[in-house]
Amino acid sequence: MAGMAATAGIASALMLTVTTASAHDYSIIPDQFVVCTTCHGVELKGNKSVDAPRLNGMEAWYVKMQLQAFKSGWRGTHPQDLTGMEMQPQAAVLSDKSIDAAAEFVSHVLPRTETLGHSIVGDSSRGERLYATCAACHGANGQGNEALKAPRLAGQNDWYLLRQLEKYRSGVRGHVPADTWGQQMRAVIKVLDSAADSTAAMADVVTYINTFSSNSS
């Protein structure tokens, strides 16, 4: 389609040209997972406008665990969990094999940290003190710990982390008894909830997490 029409010598005019893009810029998304990028964005970078967190850089084991949590109704079924409810039916239709494939797919989309902006501003030094409890499972640098089923926090969207803390606090997440790890987090959130200004405390912790290098592992 390109390069055939007369240009009449207009220097600035671009012919409509289509070329193969350099392959390493973006991941080819398999057809069955294109739907993931509708919400979670190109390269699964996350999209705050539709409340979808960043997935690139997320550990395969954690992706698998959460898809199963959504599928089994541990997440995204509480009447107040409006954003979780958007994800839940998507996971509910996946077979165990598809969940494995999805986890594999997500873990192969490389972290793209250059576009990650910070939207939460709190007291980082107070956050550091409060984070001491979190560090036991999630690691001193938020690198995560598979053995304790604690996901990496470094490099995650701060607005998403804050929302999850709020969900644990209100019982919207971690409310199903069979959800052992979710229940554990729900118990631990009391550390932050006991503060008089628990909302600010959560923002402070997230502010501190923002200081971690997202490449830590």
Added chain:
Amino acid sequence: MTNLHSRRNFLNLVGSAGGSAAVYQMALALGLTPGRALGSPQLVRPLSGASRSVVLLGGGLSSLMSAYELERAGYQCTILEASHRIGGRNLTLRAGDLIDEVGNPRRCRFDDDPALYFNAGAARIPAHHHYLMHYCKELGVALEAFTNVDYNAWLQEDERFGGRPIRFRHFMADAKGFIAELSAKAIDANEFDAALSPEDVERILGFLKRYGDLDVNAIYRGSPRAGFKHPGALAPTPGMIDEGEFVERLDFSEILKSSFWHERLHFHEELDYSAPMMQPVDGMDKIVDGFARHIKSPILTHAQVKSIRLQESGVSVVYQHQGEHLQIQADFCMNCIPKHLLAGIDNNFPNEYRTALAAIHRGGPFKIGIQMGKRFWEDENIYGGISWSSQHIEQIWYPTHNIHGNKGVVLGAYSWGDNADFFTRLNPEQRFEAALHQGQKIHPNYRKYAESFVSIPWYRMNHHLGCTARWTEEASKRYFSYLQAPLAGRHFLMGDQLSHHAGWQEGAFSSAHHALVELQKLVAADLGSTT
């Protein structure tokens, strides 16, 4: 006249020298053609030998209109659409069509019959939406009348009138009657006639009597406007060969407590909802088909945009199509991708632009279409229009077309806000069940005739995730003009999201025309500087 004649002669001269575009531009300059080019032969000035390229992102109506106008003027165009179809929220569902809801993909199971379709997005056209009327005419899209109000349809409110449905005409006539009677009493009590002449008072009384169908003493005693008691099928129609017996007057205090006068009662007097309204014969997507028939430029579906980069000399767009990444270079980018999905695409927009995009919120209305095995509403003298309910379904629409046909597709819910959220949270089968349960309060045999359904929660529809952009007054003040303006002279955001009429096709067309005008200014300036 002489002056006009001489201007026309002058235009003829211009035409012979510079072609039709020159005539048009000159006519604009002379004020002979409306600036908004109502029904003009060509919206975009031909390039006349120059070359310009435009990549259009999203296959919604603003893109289709822009591509149609641009290619006729000699621009090279390509439309990239992420989903399996073009048309955006101009969506008509028929047997076998994919209902692409995230998490709940389904096929439409209506009978394979051209009359059994459901307009799941845009569904009615006001006559004053002149771009839409223009393109229907120009693209050969046949229109038919659309009945938006049916006085025989029902109003049903759980808390009022014992929850039983009331005919629209009954409520309307009684409400007007009581209000008119009250006003007449106020006049008689000399409450506010001091400034009026006796003749004016008489005129007002006359007006009120007509307005409310009052008797000679300005008392409302019921009216045929409210309808007669119906003696049953095959009995003479009431009022034909006897006096007829009025339906019982509604309780005025119930009318006052009812929520129907808040909005519903006057709905069909609003500019976009009043007669005449129209619909394309055989489905709203005939408009999309009309554009697709006429557009020669490539229209790619399943082409998902990954990156939009504004450059010194143009725009570079990377997209995935058929398992590979492709890069397209163009002079301009016209973009109708929903602003909340645009945020998920790589770009080099300035921060302020991103902030502006994020300031617009997304709406999420819900619709359900139900194939009915019998057109039972016609037995209730309903032939179109809307029944209103205080329940989550809010509305039931009856098809205007195929009257007395075999089956029909009714709209079983059209909900907004919390009511839409109620349905969105359910799975499709639960939505169907809830719509039937609620519809039964209006039509007792509703469930008996329901055969199959399609449910469309726009908040969850793949590649949309919303419908009707929500602008706050502040966001509108701060960002509307900013987002309307070309970004870096290369990128044009458009669509109904960038109009004050989100959710209307006319909003998309109006926005596209605005973008086309801006684009032409840039091209004209550029061509002027290089020739």
